[in-house]
Amino acid sequence: MPGIGTTGAARIGAGHAIIIGVGALGCAVAELLARAGVGTLTLLDRDVVDLTNLQRQCLFSEADAADRVPKALAASRRLAAINSSIVVRPFVADFSARNWADFLPAPDQTAPLLLDGTDNFETRYLLNDIAVTRGCAYFYAGVIMCRAMTAAFTPGGPCLRCIFPDPPAPGTQPTCDTAGVLGPAVQAAAALQAAAALRLLVGESPEPFLIDTDVWTGEQRRIRLSRQTGCPCCDMRHFEFLSRAADDTTTLCGAGSLQHWPHDARTIDLPLIAQRLRPMAEVTVSPFMLRARLRDTHGPMEMSLFADGRALFRGITEPADARTLYARYVGC
Ligand SMILES: [Zn+2]
Structure with a gap:
């Protein structure tokens, strides 16, 4: 060429x-x-x-x-x-x-x-x-x-x-x-x-x-x-x-998922959270992420949680629900 x-x-x-x-x-x-x-x-x-x-x-x-x-x-x-x-x-x-x-x-x-x-x-x-x-x-x-x-x-x-x-x-x-x-x-x-x-x-x-x-x-x-x-x-x-601060919750294009990443998020101990979620969810964990299939008042949904404190939710559409679920399953 x-x-x-x-x-x-x-x-x-x-x-x-x-x-x-x-x-x-x-x-x-x-x-x-x-x-x-x-x-x-x-x-x-x-x-x-x-x-x-x-x-x-x-x-x-x-x-x-x-x-x-x-x-x-x-x-x-x-x-x-x-x-x-x-x-x-x-x-x-x-x-x-x-x-x-x-x-x-x-x-x-x-x-x-x-x-x-x-x-x-x-x-x-x-x-x-x-x-x-x-x-x-x-x-x-x-x-x-x-x-x-x-x-x-x-x-x-x-x-x-x-x-x-x-x-x-x-x-x-x-x-x-x-x-x-x-x-x-x-x-x-x-x-x-x-x-x-x-x-x-x-x-x-x-x-x-x-x-x-x-x-x-x-x-x-x-x-x-x-x-x-x-x-x-x-x-x-x-x-x-x-220096513009993005919103804590954003909608991801393509597959209907919501991302919640609190501004004050800390590094997450994925195996520890996995242990805590196992009684109520089907949980898989890898070095990069934790995946939990949950069923609560919001119906069936899936949460993918990353070590940087970011969570993706599938099965919900309201940003307020993402914040509630994050507080409930990951902690504030
Ligand atoms: Zn220019």
């Missing part, structure tokens, strides 16, 4: 990509980068594999869904089987303003690439702030129905907030729960995102375009982006998302 060659391949091998969110997009882009030989892949995801994911999340199997394996772990196992010569670092965690610095190399090290595999604007604006403060390239991607949107934001060029100064108001945008996602659109977004990442790794500069592709009709629009004077992030240097 002209533009890569042996020198380019060596540069790709020295690269580090952090993939935030290993759902549909994250799986697809991680596989492309692993097969291309990107030397270090850091994978971050807060959720576990569900049967409804398999239509578009290409690194997972029915067995992963049956065992409710955390997505970051299931993906890292599959990637290690694909390419044993790269380093894959999985983290079962919710990437947020509270902990983002834990997953990045120190500021004096080579800046990693930030690959967007998220499904929410909160995290995208946080990634944009991190990219601008740390001098990282940020590869935005979003998929809804049959449309794939991508943009490569590289240091010194326009940033996400030059185009969209503020996140859309909650509920104004379709989500993968309300509109659905077509598998091929995911692959299109991941392909453009991975190609831009590889171009940057070999020393080229991907042009600042917002690329909007409709895989159903084959139509594509390219909008040239430019830096905006007065951009709150790259021009005014206000990094408000780096």
